[in-house]
Amino acid sequence: MALSTIGTAGIADDAITSAKVDSTTTAFTVADLVVTNGITAGAGITAATSITAGSELIGNVSGRILLDASAADTDVGDEFLLDGTDGSATNAGSKIVFEEGTDDPNTLLNTDLTLNSQIKFSQNYELNDSNTYVKLASTTISSSVAQIAFDASVVDSAKYDVFYCTIRNLSATNNQDDIGVRFSADNGRNLIDNSGMHKYELVNGNDNGRNFNKAYHPIADDSEEGVSVEDGTDGYFYLYNAGSSTHYKSVIGHGMTENSGTSGNYYGYKGMSRLLWTAPINYIKIISVQNNLDRGTVTLYGVRS
DSSP states (O other): OOOOOOOGGGSOTTTSHHHHHHOSSOOEEETTEEESSSEEESSOOOOSSOOOOSSOOOSOOOSOEEOOSSSOGGGTTOEEOOSSTTSSOTTTTOOOOOOTTTTOHHHHTSSOOOOSSOOOOSSOOOOSSTTOEEEEEEEEESSOBSEEEEOTTTOOTTTOSEEEEEEEEEEESSTTEEEEEEEESSTTSSOOOEEEEEEEEETTSSOEEEEEEESSEEEEEEEOOOOSTTOSEEEEEEEESTTOSSSOEEEEEEEEEEESTTSOEEEEEEEEEEEOOOSOOOEEEEEESSSOEEEEEEEEEEEOO
16 A cells, blocks of 8 residues: 655654664665665765864764864864875875874973974073073164163063173273273162273283273273274173172173274273162163273173072
């Protein structure tokens, strides 16, 4: 006896579909949908919203997986694809494996690394090692300024008890100006009383001596202000006990300059200063004692202990 077509409304929800789908042995086919303890799509599966897998998706996923703002809105629609990316297609369909800790840079970098090329930093960097010089700031001038100053945003004496400063090709606006350094504990509002002296020696002749009781830490005297290759003052100094609240501060350094105009006489200087101040230092400035500075580079480092 022939059966008439039964309308869908006349079939109970679990009369057929539940029995068929729950079966582990019997397969059924509806158009391109084949179910045998699972679903195999001959053409494809289109989900109106999403597909949720109980454990994992397995098989030949030859299309794309698109990101959906997993980190930020800027990555929406970016592709996640592994399809023969090495050119020979030997890794097509392979898995992407994340080693433990690679999602955490602190874990990843806490191991020995071998690098075949350069690492370049656009900002200052710090090495987590003892006796390391950490570059804090560098200033280059090419026209007249009253000083080169490093303020409390750079001079962090709570972190560094010793500072090292280099001076390169520094010149004043006038001949025979002296180059020196001043310090402050209140970000430059008041300068600390200084008791400084230096010894000097003529490099290319027989002349030496000493000067003392200077109100600044001396780097060089009678510096030449010209712009030829032999002009300018070079030197460095160390500031000790910068972060101490109980000890006076010590400053020791060296300098060299062409002395007294264009005479061709080169003098070396050894400067020593005692800052009669116990508060931590947070301001350092390099000056021409008599006039302004007009050329050169000064770089400040913190010294880790």
